[in-house]
Amino acid sequence: MLLFVSNVRRLGHTLHTDGRCWIIGLAIETEKLSKIYTHDANGQPVGLIDLSLVVEEGQIFGLLGPNGSGKTTTLKLLLGLIFPTAGRGQVFGQPLGSNTYKQRIGFLPEGPYFYEHLNGVELLQFYGSLFGMGGSALSARIEELLKLVGMWDRRFIRVRDYSRGMRQRIGVAQALINDPDLLFLDELTSGLDPIGVVDMHHLLTDLRDMGKTLFVCSHLLKDMEPLCDRVIILNRGKECRTGTVDELLRVADQVRLVLSNWSDELKTRLATSAADCEVADKQLICHFQDQSQALAAATIAVEAGAVIEDLGARRRTLEEVFIEAVGGEEPCDQSSE
Amino acid sequence: MKLYRIVGWLLAIAMLFAIHPLDQSLQYDRLVLGLRQPTPWFQIVARASGGDTELAVTGVTGVIVGAALGGFREVAASMLWMKTHEYWHKGHGTQAKALWLMRLVTLLDPHWLEPWRITAWHLAYNLYVETDDPALQAKYLQMGVECLKEGISWNPDRYDLYLELGWTLFDKVKDYEEAPKWFRAAMRYPHPEYVDRLVGHAYERMPDIPRALDAYDYCMKRNPLDQTAVGATLTIRERYLPAWDLAEQGSYDEALDAINEYLLAQPTSSLGLHVKAHIAEQAGQLRLAYDTWSLAGNLSALDFLAQRKAVELAQRLGIPVEETPQHIYMQRTGKEMKAGSPDRDRLSR
Amino acid sequence: MRPIFRVARATFHEAWRRRFLNGILIFAILIIGSSWAFAYLQPGAELQMVIDIGLGSIRFFGMLIAVFLGTRxxxxxxxxRTIHTILAKPVSRAQFLFGKYLGGVGTLAANMLLMGAAFYVVFAIKAPQFLAEKPEDAMIVAAMYSNIAKAILLTFFEVFLILGIAVVAATLFSWVLSVIFTFVFYFVGHMSDFFQQLSDPERGASKIAQIVMGALYRILPHFEIFDIREAILMGTYTPWSVMFKTIGEGVAYLVVVLLIGYLVFNEREV
Incomplete structure (x- = not known):
């Protein structure tokens, strides 16, 4: 699908600034990055508070959270569009807002807006020219990108006549114009139809496979769950959960047994040793406090003629984790950790 | 505050002050070239605060709108100028307002010649005939002349206002000694041909026959086809020159005889009477001179020169007469007014 | 430098799609084109009226375009939010700001050229008619051709300066406030000699007035320096030294304005 070749930069040395060592292999690093706009009625700061995150090169990094949780603020801080009130950050080892790293990044804002009077080709020519690109190389690149996002046959339509989906597609194209190493994507799939969503997800994984780093903001957790390598969940400006998706979805010390072709009698028997048992989609799902209990139960089940569909660590959906984390009164409910 | 910001702001302020010497040099150049037109703010404010409210509002609004529009200041002057006509024709009571506004227009746009001319004309001609008080009439004459002199100080490189001032002195004051000086000033700049002849006309009426002939001679040298100058030269040589020459030689009686001979044929010729009176004055026959000037003054209501001369002589002879505006004007203005050298910086300082 | 011109070019193309700009331009050209129709108002000074209305319109409408374009x-x-995708590319804020300004300058220059050309045509038609009635003014009218071109050239720099002030004001204030600010700046700049007179000790200015008014006189732009109408009407030659000094002063002031704009916009959140 992607014809262009990425040039992954792996600089194996360290840069000394302010007496600290920053490892260049990190795409993004922030340290207690804060942007406080104002304070609410209870005197709590509103904005982004003390965000520390590390994004390694080659990852798909998800910044998740409900509306107003500080996702876009984080993006704007990382792009140098706004300035932190405290803390600091680096992108590719450069201070925030530096022109140097902007050569290597692409940005798709949420619900992107472009010069309305340009058509797709002109728009990409303009953005390409900002990188000093031009001539036949740029033309070839534009054709490639327009075909990639499925806009080639609509390339002469002016932006003001675009649908939301078309804006999103041309937005992806402009973000990729300089073949960036790091992509910032804000609500990538908003406004897209299901086929478009699937296309975009393919695009993301393809890009990751080419060694690109992707920094994705979204409130659509279901979409992000299979894609992200690492996620941060933000709520009301604060970091609630951080980790790889695996880490977040696994429930500590619980083992899950999924059975089909089970009987009510078997269910009653298992329920005595299981922490809980539930029926979903004609399958019996039981959770156990430790592995030995689970293995014993599995043995019983096989003897009773049931079929084991799955046996392993208990997994939750990202949505569950999210609701658990942000559901309470406090910005972050840390009770389960 | 970051260092670059402090440095940046200091640099900006330093540059503002560094522009100043360049600005000073430019302002000097503009003054020399006559490009600089400082708004006489103090005069405008003083006039606005001293005048009546309606006028102050109109005037100050005009100035502010004019200044505000920048490039349209002159157009604002044009608009106010139209307003002056409205005031002028409304009736007697509003003429003062009209004059005030006219004055404002000249302040707003002093290089526009029309308002200077019209304002002076209103003063020296129109207001002049609206009163019977010679002292007031003399004052209007004086104001008209001063208005034109100020206009000249703003526009010293155009003939128009020199001519206008010369004409006012020639036609209304009948100061034939002063008028040609301003015609000559007008002649230094591109001008219509008749200005040249006006010098001759003035000396002819003064009378100063040799200078009149010189002036016409100049006209004919400039344009040999100038029929007016040719005709005037012939007339003067035939009618007045013989008497004038005799008087110059001291033969006053013969001179008077010569001019009387012409006056027998043309008893109402005002030029002839002027020459006769002039010769009588030279001969020391003041009574005859008085009678002649009086006759000329009575024959033509507009012969203000004869009327003024009659008053002068009557005073010397002890004859009671009514003063004329022109006489009052000449006495008031004296000699120092006549050294009216254009002072173009008068308003800017 | 490259990004500046890219942004400038995009700005220029975009500006022509602004309806109010086209409206002002058409209206201005109509007024200039019909200025001879107003000339009858001043018998004996028809040409002066044409020049006053023509040059006045170029200035006034140029100023309007500068203010309303610059503040937008x-x-x-x-x-x-188009700025987000641009500043996320390797375009610094300074480059963006100067690019926008430069694009505005291009737009303004094109508008002014059109207005200037319209006026020049009207003048070239009207001047011979005037000369036929008043041949003694031949020298003055002859000098007018070059003087009017010079006057229009200076007006260019005047409106460029206003545009700079408008662009910078819009980075500081809301739209309405920046429009008002720019207008007031323009008006007060035209009255700068007032402050000079107020700071004149010969007119009885106190020490404090001398300092405060003197500083105001130095800080405010002197818009009247761009006005050479007197030379046009008197038919005097406007030397190039004066032209260069005027343009130099305007450009120097513009540099100060843009420097302040850079200092403000560099810290501005978008």
């Missing part, structure tokens, strides 16, 4: 250039980008 950057805020539009911020409100429509």
């Amino acid at each position: 250039l950057v805020p539009d980008e911020i409100e429509l």
Whole structure:
């Protein structure tokens, strides 16, 4: 699908600034990055508070959270569009807002807006020219990108006549114009139809496979769950959960047994040793406090003629984790950790 | 505050002050070239605060709108100028307002010649005939002349206002000694041909026959086809020159005889009477001179020169007469007014 | 430098799609084109009326375009969020700001050229008619041709300066406030000799007035320096030294304005 070749930069040395060592292999690093706009009625700061995150090169990094949780603020801080009130950050080892790293990044804002009077080709020519690109190389690149996002046959339509989906597609194209190493994507799939969503997800994984780093903001957790390598969940400006998706979805010390072709009698028997048992989609799902209990139960089940569909660590959906984390009164409910 | 910001702001302020010497040099150049037109703010404010409210509002609004529009200041002057006509024709009571506004227009746009001319004309001609008080009439004459002199100080490189001032002195004051000086000033700049002849006309009426002939001679040298100058030269040589020459030689009686001979044929010729009176004055026959000037003054209501001369002589002879505006004007203005050298910086300082 | 010109070019193309700009331009050209129709108002000074209305219109409408274009250039980008994708590319804020300004200058220059050309045509038609009635003014009218071109050239720099002030004002204030600010700046700049007179000790200015009014006189732009109408009407030659000094002063002031704009916009959140 992607014809262009990425040039992954792996600089194996360290840069000394302010007496600290920053490892260049990190795409993004922030340290207690804060942007406080104002304070609410209870005197709590509103904005982004003390965000520390590390994004390694080659990852798909998800910044998740409900509306107003500080996702876009984080993006704007990382792009140098706004300035932190405290803390600091680096992108590719450069201070925030530096022109140097902007050569290597692409940005798709949420619900992107472009010069309305340009058509797709002109728009990409303009953005390409900002990188000093031009001539036949740029033309070839534009054709490639327009075909990639499925806009080639609509390339002469002016932006003001675009649908939301078309804006999103041309937005992806402009973000990729300089073949960036790091992509910032804000609500990538908003406004897209299901086929478009699937296309975009393919695009993301393809890009990751080419060694690109992707920094994705979204409130659509279901979409992000299979894609992200690492996620941060933000709520009301604060970091609630951080980790790889695996880490977040696994429930500590619980083992899950999924059975089909089970009987009510078997269910009653298992329920005595299981922490809980539930029926979903004609399958019996039981959770156990430790592995030995689970293995014993599995043995019983096989003897009773049931079929084991799955046996392993208990997994939750990202949505569950999210609701658990942000559901309470406090910005972050840390009770389960 | 970051260092670059402090440095940046200091640099900006330093540059503002560094522009100043360049600005000073430019302002000097503009003054020399006559490009600089400082708004006489103090005069405008003083006039606005001293005048009546309606006028102050109109005037100050005009100035502010004019200044505000920048490039349209002159157009604002044009608009106010139209307003002056409205005031002028409304009736007697509003003429003062009209004059005030006219004055404002000249302040707003002093290089526009029309308002200077019209304002002076209103003063020296129109207001002049609206009163019977010679002292007031003399004052209007004086104001008209001063208005034109100020206009000249703003526009010293155009003939128009020199001519206008010369004409006012020639036609209304009948100061034939002063008028040609301003015609000559007008002649230094591109001008219509008749200005040249006006010098001759003035000396002819003064009378100063040799200078009149010189002036016409100049006209004919400039344009040999100038029929007016040719005709005037012939007339003067035939009618007045013989008497004038005799008087110059001291033969006053013969001179008077010569001019009387012409006056027998043309008893109402005002030029002839002027020459006769002039010769009588030279001969020391003041009574005859008085009678002649009086006759000329009575024959033509507009012969203000004869009327003024009659008053002068009557005073010397002890004859009671009514003063004329022109006489009052000449006495008031004296000699120092006549050294009216254009002072173009008068308003800017 | 490259990004500046890219942004400038995009700004220029975009500006021509602004309806109010086209409206002002058409209206201005109509007024200039019909200025001879107003000339009858001043018998004996028809040519002066044509010049006053023509040059006055170029200035006034140039100023209007500068104010309304300048105060929209950057805020539009911020409100429509088009600035986000641009500043996320290797374009610094300074480059963006100067690019927007330069694009505005191009737009303004094109508008002024059109208005200037319209006026020049009217003048060239009207001047011979005037000369036929008043042949003694031949020298003055002959000098007018070059003087009017010079006057229009100076007006260019005047409106460029106003545009700079408008662009910078719009980075500081809301739209309405920046429009008012720019207008007031323009008006007060035209009255700068007032402050000079107020700071004149010969007119009885106190020590404090001398310092405060003197500083105001130095800080305010002197818009009247761009006015050479007197030379046009008197038919005097406007030397190039004066032209260069005027343009130099205007450009120097513009540099100060843009420097302040850079200092403000560099810290501005978008």
